[in-house]
Amino acid sequence: MRYAFDPELAAALAMMAEVDISDLAAARAAQAAELAAQVAVTDTAGVAVSDVTTDDGVRLRTYRPEGHGGPLPAVYRVHGGGFVLGSPDADHEANLRLCRELPAVVVSPEYRLAPEHPFPAGLDDCYAGLCFVAEHAGRFGIDADRMAVAGDSAGACLATATAMLARDGGGPALRFQYLDSPALDDRLTTPSARRFDDTPVWNRPSALIGWNAYLGAGVRGTAGVPALAAPSRARTGELAGLPPAYVAVMEFDALRDEGIDYARALLTAGVAVELHLFPGTFHGASLVRHAAVVQRATAEAVTVLRRALGR
Template sequence: MPHAFDPELAAALTMMEPTDLSDLAAARAAQKARLAAAVAAADTTGVTVTELPGPGVPLRLYRPAAAGSAPLPAVYRIHGGGFTMGHPDVDHEANLRLTRALPCAVVSPEYRLAPEHPYPAGLDDCYAGLCWLAEHAAELGVRPEALAVAGDSAGACLAAAVALLARDRGGPSLRLQYLDSPSLDDRLTTPSALRFIDTPIWNRPSALLSWDAYLGAGVPGSPDVPVTAAPGRATAAELAGLPPAHVTVMELDPLRDEGIDYARALLAAGVTTELHLYPGTFHGSALVRHSAVARRMAEEEVAVLGRALAW
């Protein structure tokens, strides 16, 4: 069906490849090739990038070179990819930009992917990486009292779940959870999840395959899926005591309404929450970096995280 896309985004659609999770091996191979080219072309000037062994899960640390060893706030940023794809390289350029702009340290975990490693493997990796970061803050030049967790799409689901685990397990204190186009609800029963079956980058068929891979075939939509797997299932009572949240949603995205619903549930739980919907956008619109709306998204991320992590 026709969609009222932002004109700049619509013009870029012919150059964007769809995500086809039905052939996961091919999708991963294509993404790997694209990422290799993008990483090779990325400008790392002014940023020191270090690969860390982490706690059994590799971590990538970005620091502004001019900061030396001075302790900095840190953003623990989890890449997206439908739980089945991706690598820290997905966010490499964005992490470089964020490191320079704030300035801050950015840490990205290379968590295990489904379906080879279904829930809770990826979440366990992400939480272990956050704890390791806090425990090694002094040697990494990070201020453990100034941490935020962030992610987009499936990465935002993992970020929201990490915030839940940190609260429940007495883990690192977080100043903010930044959830960009979050995938939060395996039931896929919202109006946007039912409507957007043909949207670019991400649509209902992709979401169905993604949740099947993460939870196991036949599990999504069943009654016993825990809130750490699908935070959109949480009641307001289950969300009380979480760190402040910033939720960003795209207008023409099957994930739109679950992000709005989650923001409303957080507010009902007494969690300070800001919600921003970008009109005319689809899932992954930030990839069209030259567009005005993508520039606004990037500027907002810097401003929101900057306020939360202010010295």
């Protein structure tokens, strides 16, 4: 490898399966089988896990810590997968951990995937799910005044776009947005997007496939892509009034610079932002849970969300 990866991450690469979405059906089948096996053996002790369906037909997986009375804060956490892969199973273990450690109710929406359902289908599902949770806060044991959105990669794109919809449509008054390795710019013209075409897990070729699926053939990179689809397109005025944000980026990630640029754009718009670049990392490094740099990033996620939600 020509990249100076963190030694613990580099050692784990040989054991990590390559993510290849050029055959999407095969990639989905392989991921679903792997995630189902993981979910089956994951310890859910101390957390009540349930699935509900909104009036709009959006399935939500909820995680509530047991033994905590009174309304709790909520984290509405959107899974990643390049707009084309994934389900709540992808974040099952992470959501359990977040639920226990905050503690808070964690909600994971199962949104429609591209290319079968291009923009704005997945975003519509995410927003409908958020509104349902807020409207039924009592049912979920949630304090609707202490809600945050969160997501990684494509999930971070959907999370911040959901925050835009909430601001503009009179939706839930969100306290915070946590954006991990966000996929925000369909143009893929930043230095990191041009350079990192062979990095592990996710890279420029993968991003091209994901954006083309999400936006539709021939749309990516054109002038008409709206900010709700690719938030890096937002003008300063379109970002004003969004909730405070934490943006985490990985050093050797094609998406690194668009995350940094988005953090700066939020700051310019008057939105409070904390930005952290984790050295020696690549997109999806969080899969290597034993690595010290990953544990540091995970602990920081809990810290900033706890602070933002008033725990």
